[in-house]
Amino acid sequence: MNKRMFRSWDTTVLVVDDVEANRCAMGAVLSRAGHRVVPLASASATLVELDARLRAGALPDAAVLDVGLPDMDGFELCRRLKAHPGIAPMPVVHFSAAAVTPHDRSRGLDAGAEAYLTVPVEPEEIQAVVRAVLRGAKLRHESAARAGRLSRLAEATATLYEASCPQELADAAAAAAMLLTSGPVTGFVFGTDALLHAGGAARPDQAAETPALAVLLRRAMAGRSGVRSVLAPAPLWPPQLFGPEGARLVLARCHADQPPVCLAVPARLPYGQETETLLSRLAQSLAVAAESLRTHAEERHIALTLQRSFLPQRAPRLPGADIALRYVPASSRAEIGGDFYTALSTPAGLLVGVGDVVGHSLDAATVMVELRHALRAYATDQHEPAALVRLLDRMLQLYHPEATATLCLALIDPATGAARIANAGHLPPLLLPGSGGASYIETRGPLLGLGLRHPPSTRLQLGPSDGLLMVTDGLIERRGTDLEVSLEHLRRAAAEAPSATEALCDTLLERFGDDPEDDVALLALRLGADRSAAVPM
Structure with a gap:
């Protein structure tokens, strides 16, 4: 539809009638009202004219059609015009000296016309009807334009x-x-x-x-x-x-x-x-x-500062084992989560673990800090991983009933290689034999904070140079990729990586840790590499 304001001296009206005298008479009435008139003698000529004007961006503002055209009646012509999305906004006025019954007027309006004139008719009525349909078209155009702008505003607001x-x-x-x-x-x-x-x-x-x-x-x-x-x-x-x-x-x-x-x-x-x-x-x-x-x-920034302040940036020296630790925050587009690691020397052996508080932001980081401190406190008297998992589960239910977390804990005796592992909804740990390769350790249990029964620890015998790898899901989980597929990619990468714990972590982060969508925590341990004095974390 034209974007003009439909002033009578700035509008174009088609007058379609096969009788030249009628075209001239109707054209004269509309010209006196200030409209530019385009006279046409047939429906086919009208379709050709409108197609050319539509391509030129100069669609007429209205059309006045005789019902009794020789090649196509005005009703059918109107239906075709209203079926064309580019032409449909143009208002149509039917007129006829022959088809003057209520049925005829109904056919015209049902075909999409805005008005129907019965000839003979006074010039003032013709001019008033054309003014009315132009005014209605203007209001519809302005309403559509306003709705379009409001729609663009809504879309634009969403993009912000x-x-x-x-x-x-x-x-x-x-x-x-x-x-x-x-x-x-x-x-x-x-x-x-x-x-x-x-x-x-x-x-x-x-x-x-x-x-x-x-x-x-x-x-x-x-x-x-x-x-x-x-x-x-x-x-x-x-x-x-x-x-x-x-x-x-x-x-x-x-x-x-x-x-x-x-x-x-x-x-x-x-x-x-x-x-x-x-x-x-x-x-x-x-x-x-x-x-x-x-x-x-x-x-x-606050969550990341809190998280880093409670996660030591260097690995401890624990007797009988070489340990490497890594923490990588999520990309700047994501929120900080509650990923953490821990490594402690206890009378029963080395207690190591990786966990993740479900959720993100400062709340998750705060719960992470409490979980880590609670684990250290419980571990002064209790060393069995499954028992520690049950204690932490009750702690969350009591003090953070809305929070849940995953955790994988392993208690390892470096002297004998005896290991006990408890898994609370976390990714399974990878066993890294000293002879090469990698396989997941079958150990499962429900998330912390749900109050569900946790199974006993899984027992495992490690060789002198065997290792363990624990990671949080931020390392491998990606949108659109099945978790089982990601776990297999991790297993293969760990099997092919260098055996030294520091090099192993660096290799995995280089492979999987580019611009992570979630926090990443890694703990790699290998027995028999260092038997010096321990420095508890």
Whole structure:
């Protein structure tokens, strides 16, 4: 449909009638009302004309059709026009001097026509009917356009929350705003480091202009929250962005103590009230997304700091075994989880384990710390892995009833190689024989925190140079890949990796740990490599 405002002096109307005198009379009435008239004599000529005008982007604003055309009646012609998605918005008025019964008028309206005129008719009525159908078409066009803009706003708002960093958010905001304005937009978002990130087609030079713009944006929102629209004229606004006229800034923030976000558009471009309203709503959504991103980054930093502070970064020296430990946080796009490892020297042997609190963020890291401390405390008197698992299960039920965790514990006597293993919902440990190869140890049990019965420890005899590998699922789990397939990939990789524990961990992280979606914890142990004094963790 044409985007003109349907003013009578700026509209084109087709008049289709096989009788020349009738075409001239109807055309004269409409011309006097200020419409441009295109006279046509047949349905086939009408279809050809409309096809050409549609391809040229100049569709008429209305069509007035005689019902009794020689090659196709006006009803069928109207049905064909309304069946074409590009032509259907054009209003149609039927007229006839012969088909004048209520049934005829009903056929016309059922075919899709907006009105039906019975000839003879007064010129004023013809002009009024055409004005009415043009007015209705204009309202439908404006409603469809408004619905489209609101739909684009909703889609744009959704894309904001997919951004994983301030730069992505600024780019997404600029792209979304350009859908609303059909013009250049620059989006500005402050990062947690107080640096200003610019997104969009026109970006300021980071070294020369961004610091000054950061000061301008903060001052424009000084003491305010919500949304504010201001004009930033030259020389306050760099001429490289939008030209010498300056910019219109739509700023927003949720709280006065937070840095603002901004959508900048050229000051010279005339935006209507509706577009300004949509930009304001988008800026509000941008402010919420930016605050959510900052909160996530801050919480992730706290959780990662907490997690690292309670997980020693170097392996302990335990008697009769060589141990390597690794912890790799999830990628910056993911939340920190509750992965942990432990290695203790007890009177009954070496107690080693790897666990994972289900969930992410600061809560998971906090529960992880409590689990690890509880394990160390219980291990002063109790060394049997299955008994320790039952104690930790009760601890979670009592103090964190909403939390669950997985854990694999192994108690190993380096002198004899006797091992006992308890598994609470965790990935099975890998046995790494000194002669080479790798196989999973069959040991199972329910998650911690569910209050279910845990089976006795699995007993195993290790050789002098045999090893164990324990990992959390973040190392191998990937979307779209079956866990059994991933476990087999890990088994093969461990069998082919160097036998030394440090080299083994490095090899596995290089193979599987690139940009992990979840935290990764590894513990590799091999007997007989070091019998020096222990340093408990």
